[in-house]
Amino acid sequence: MNVVLWIIAGLLAAAFLAAGAMKVLQPKEKLVASGMGWAADLSDVQVKLIGAVEVLGAIGLILPALLDIAPVLIPIAATGLVITMIGAVVVHVRRNENQAIAPSAVLLVLAAVVAWGRFGPYSF
Template identity: 60%
Template structure:
């Protein structure tokens, strides 16, 4: 199970670093034209803030565990990503963007599995 948790963690790190960096580096209009229509509803500072949270949580999934420095931060980061996905589901549900909700649900479940595994039986 430890290997499965590492693979899921790696996938989450990849997804959230890419998604967060997109939000940090691209202007609001570019995000909207790239298919992130939800960005229309938020000011640029909020979008950048979400990007910072996603990148920070992704690094929090990986660095504490690999460096053996405060490894309790890994499941906390996974829990944070799960909460971000709950917020994303609410936003997409209000906008009736149902296909996107499926992606958010998958990421929510993956983050919850990592949080459960690292808080519980497969901690560091």
């Protein structure tokens, strides 16, 4: 199960790093034009903060275990990403963006599995 958790954490880290970096580095208008309609409802600073949370969460899923420094941060980062994705699902449901609900829900479940595994029976 430890290997499975590492694989899930690696995939989550890659996904959140890419998505977060895109939100941090691109202007809000470009994000809206590329299909992220929800960004139009938020300020530029809020979009950048969401991106920063995603990047930090991605780092928190991998780096503590690799450096063997405070590995308890891994399930905490996963829990933070669960909370972030709950917010994403709620936003997509409210905006009736049905195509965006499933990917957000999948990321939510995967982050919850990592949080459960690393807080519980497969902690470091």
